[in-house]
Amino acid sequence: xxxxxxxxxxxxxxxxxxxxxxxxxxxxxxxxxxxxxxxxxxxxxxxxxxxxxxxxxxxxxxxxxxxxxxxxxxxxxxxxxxxxxxxxxxxxxxxxxxxxxxxxxxxxxxxxxxxxxxxxxxxxxxxxxxxxxxxxxxxxxxxxxxxxxxxxxxxxxxxxxxxxxxxxxxxxxxxxxxxxxxxxxxxxxxxxxxxxxxxxxxxxxxxxxxxxxxxxxxxxxxxxxxxxxxxxxxxxxxxxxxxxxxxxxxxxxxxxxxxxxxxxxxxxxxxxxxxxxxxxxxxxxxxxxxxxxxxxxxxxxxxxxxxxxxxxxxxxxxxxxxxxxxxxxxxxxxxxxxxxxxxxxxxxxxxxxxxxxx
Amino acid sequence: xxxxxxxxxxxxxxxxxxxxxxxxxxxxxxxxxxxxxxxxxxxxxxxxxxxxxxxxxxxxxxxxxxxxxxxxxxxxxxxxxxxxxxxxxxxxxxxxxxxxxxxxxxxxxxxxxxxxxxxxxxxxxxxxxxxxxxxxxxxxxxxxxxxxxxxxxxxxxxxxxxxxxxxxxxxxxxxxxxxxxxxxxxxxxxxxxxxxxxxxxxxxxxxxxxxxxxxxxxxxxxxxxxxxxxxxxxxxxxxxxxxxxxxxxxxxxxxxxxx
Numbered sequence: 001x002x003x004x005x006x007x008x009x010x011x012x013x014x015x016x017x018x019x020x021x022x023x024x025x026x027x028x029x030x031x032x033x034x035x036x037x038x039x040x041x042x043x044x045x046x047x048x049x050x051x052x053x054x055x056x057x058x059x060x061x062x063x064x065x066x067x068x069x070x071x072x073x074x075x076x077x078x079x080x081x082x083x084x085x086x087x088x089x090x091x092x093x094x095x096x097x098x099x100x101x102x103x104x105x106x107x108x109x110x111x112x113x114x115x116x117x118x119x120x121x122x123x124x125x126x127x128x129x130x131x132x133x134x135x136x137x138x139x140x141x142x143x144x145x146x147x148x149x150x151x152x153x154x155x156x157x158x159x160x161x162x163x164x165x166x167x168x169x170x171x172x173x174x175x176x177x178x179x180x181x182x183x184x185x186x187x188x189x190x191x192x193x194x195x196x197x198x199x200x201x202x203x204x205x206x207x208x209x210x211x212x213x214x215x216x217x218x219x220x221x222x223x224x225x226x227x228x229x230x231x232x233x234x235x236x237x238x239x240x241x242x243x244x245x246x247x248x249x250x251x252x253x254x255x256x257x258x259x260x261x262x263x264x265x266x267x268x269x270x271x272x273x274x275x276x277x278x279x280x281x282x283x284x285x286x287x288x289x290x291x292x293x294x295x296x297x298x299x300x301x302x303x304x305x306x307x308x309x310x311x312x313x314x315x316x317x318x319x320x321x322x323x324x325x326x327x328x329x330x331x332x333x334x335x336x337x338x339x340x341x342x343x344x345x346x347x348x349x350x351x352x353x354x355x356x357x358x
Numbered sequence: 359x360x361x362x363x364x365x366x367x368x369x370x371x372x373x374x375x376x377x378x379x380x381x382x383x384x385x386x387x388x389x390x391x392x393x394x395x396x397x398x399x400x401x402x403x404x405x406x407x408x409x410x411x412x413x414x415x416x417x418x419x420x421x422x423x424x425x426x427x428x429x430x431x432x433x434x435x436x437x438x439x440x441x442x443x444x445x446x447x448x449x450x451x452x453x454x455x456x457x458x459x460x461x462x463x464x465x466x467x468x469x470x471x472x473x474x475x476x477x478x479x480x481x482x483x484x485x486x487x488x489x490x491x492x493x494x495x496x497x498x499x500x501x502x503x504x505x506x507x508x509x510x511x512x513x514x515x516x517x518x519x520x521x522x523x524x525x526x527x528x529x530x531x532x533x534x535x536x537x538x539x540x541x542x543x544x545x546x547x548x549x550x551x552x553x554x555x556x557x558x559x560x561x562x563x564x565x566x567x568x569x570x571x572x573x574x575x576x577x578x579x580x581x582x583x584x585x586x587x588x589x590x591x592x593x594x595x596x597x598x599x600x601x602x603x604x605x606x607x608x609x610x611x612x613x614x615x616x617x
Contacts, residue, residue: 246443
């Protein structure tokens with residue numbers, strides 16, 4: 001019998017790293033990495049201290065040291081957890097860096113010409129400074145709007161056919177070709193529209209409507225896919241409940257299935273619009289580029305924002321800075337339009353979503 | 359209201375698989391008929407053939423005939439939509455329409471069919487149906503709230519109100535209480551007792567006490583083994599099935615020796 005008895009260890013408990021320990025290890029890893037690299041730089045082994053090298057080396061140090069530390073204190077499962085957390089976070093940061101950099105660059109460069117004149121002037125008779133993109137904004141909205149008017153009914157009805165009615169080889173074929181269409185390069189869609197309209201109007205035709213047709217070739221498969229997903233997640237019980245009330249199938253689809261999934265469908269359509277609004281190649285071919293305002297979809301060239309950005313950059317004048325500034329402002333406007341569309345999609349989804357509450 | 363159902367030599371298929379074989383029985387008007395039997399024996403499949411809900415599943419079909427007051431549901435030219443207006447159905451899981459209020463859920467059979475109805479008629483129909491389903495007092499102050507906000511038992515009674523609002527002749531209930539607690543179950547059973555005055559009711563249940571409490575006649579279905587079709591083993595007055603069944607398998611099942 002010993003005099004001192006230790007309390008029996010709880011078999012369910014094990015050591016835990018303090019909540020702040022990982023952060024301290026992280027700071028220490030980066031400090032060590034910076035120290036090692038600056039020593040190497042001082043010794044002349046490498047050129048100069050490089051921040052990217054510090055970040056890479058620091059991350060590697062952190063992953064190794066938190067793994068070793070955690071496996072000593074907490075055991076193997078927790079160590080694996082910490083290492084995987086570190087790897088996943090690294091991947092996330094890597095993915096976010098280009099996005100943040102892009103937004104920052106566009107905002108920084110675009111603000112120079114993001115003024116009233118930019119939104120009230122076209123480029124007609126503008127040489128050098130001044131001018132604006134109102135013709136391009138109008139063209140983009142007109143062509144994307146027309147593309148949406150063409151694509152949404154076709155895409156939505158196709159999705160309804162596939163989910164509610166389609167059985168057998170025809171449905172399988174449609175699904176297959178929708179998948180193929182998703183992969184069409186946008187330049188091919190532009191060439192298709194150009195060839196199609198050249199058949200009717202002769203070679204060299206340029207019009208906004210042809211651009212809209214090219215965009216809808218790209219947009220239809222996206223609309224079909226997203227609407228199909230949304231319709232499929234409507235529970236079958238709701239369809240059966242409706243059938244059991246003696247409601248015909250078409251009314252069930254129209255009044256039960258669509259209202260239940262309308263939020264998701266709207267979001268999908270908005271995202272499809274956001275996807276095609278930035279297309280450059282097909283519009284460059286079939287809608288051409290112009291410095292003038294054109295609101296007629298069925299005649300003459302029509303400018304669009306992505307093409308405006310491209311031509312401003314590609315065909316710089318003597319005062320090249322003015323063209324570059326306009327290009328950046330055009331890119332910023334395009335990003336803002338897409339952002340507004342996405343926000344609208346969110347709001348609409350929230351507004352239409354089935355309500356739960358007592 | 360309420361009609362006699364006669365089923366003659368009914369075989370039910372899912373594609374090539376025969377799920378239910380050779381069912382022949384007669385369901386009397388203004389009565390409650392319970393289908394009991396182990397899982398997978400084809401009770402639910404069979405009840406869905408009584409209002410042509412079975413064929414909603416791709417590849418599913420039926421051989422034989424189901425007569426409702428002498429009219430064959432599976433005769434040539436029969437419109438399943440008209441059949442379902444005569445034979446309503448309540449499902450295992452409460453399924454109110456999530457986009458609709460309580461009131462709209464009750465009126466769903468009218469509004470979904472694009473029929474016009476005046477506001478006062480609609481109000482009367484909502485009150486009558488909800489009272490019929492014993493739900494009026496609980497929801498009369500919040501008819502405009504979403505139906506999905508009710509408790510499970512209330513949702514199921516809402517579904518029953520929705521079914522009786524289209525004034526069918528027959529109400530089919532596929533395990534209506536299996537997702538509910540005993541109190542809600544009791545409420546539904548009381549309701550079935552009342553509905554029996556006006557409707558022909560068919561109920562599938564796993565709960566043998568429930569079958570013995572609510573039904574006038576009971577049909578026992580069984581299955582010989584996995585992959586074999588389910589069969590109607592015995593069909594008789596509930597009191598006979600539960601006290602003195604003529605088939606050994608029925609006795610074993612109701613006394614809890616298997617299943």
